[in-house]
Amino acid sequence: MDHGSPNEPExxxxxVEAAQRAAGVIAARDRGDRAGAAQxxxxxxxxxxxxLAFYVIxxxxxxxxxxxxGETIADVASGLALNVDVVR
Incomplete structure (x- = not known):
């Protein structure tokens, strides 16, 4: 994905559309819509x-x-890393 200059609206x-699509994938999986997530x-x-889209999300x-x-991002990330095994 060529982002170009941050000032380029296109x-x-x-x-933004790619990041929204990534959020949509996560939402589809959460509601059990694997076909929608795959699409x-x-x-x-x-x-x-x-x-990049999933990184932003x-x-x-x-x-x-x-x-x-009220935690730091480092603390939240650490807690996340310790709980990665619960992802389905």
């Missing part, structure tokens, strides 16, 4: 776009959880 829009995964332009999730829990 590149930013593609990036959304197939809509990424390439592996780089998919990786992970980072945003850590920041939101840290903000609401």
């Amino acid at each position: 590149a930013r829009e593609r990036f 959304l995964l197939g809509e990424f332009a390439n592996d780089t776009e998919r990786m 992970a980072e945003l999730s850590l920041k939101m959880l840290a903000s609401t829990s």
Whole structure:
């Protein structure tokens, strides 16, 4: 995914859409819609776009959880790393 300059509206829009798609994949899996999740995964332009989109969702999730829990992002990330085995 070529992000171009952060000031390029088209590149930013593609990036936002990819991150929203990643969130959609997670939501689809959570509600048991594996076909929907697979369809959304197939809509990424390439592996780089998919990786960056999920990275953004992970980072945003850590920041939101840290903000609401009062913990540091490092503490939240550490707790997450210790609980990775519960992902289905």
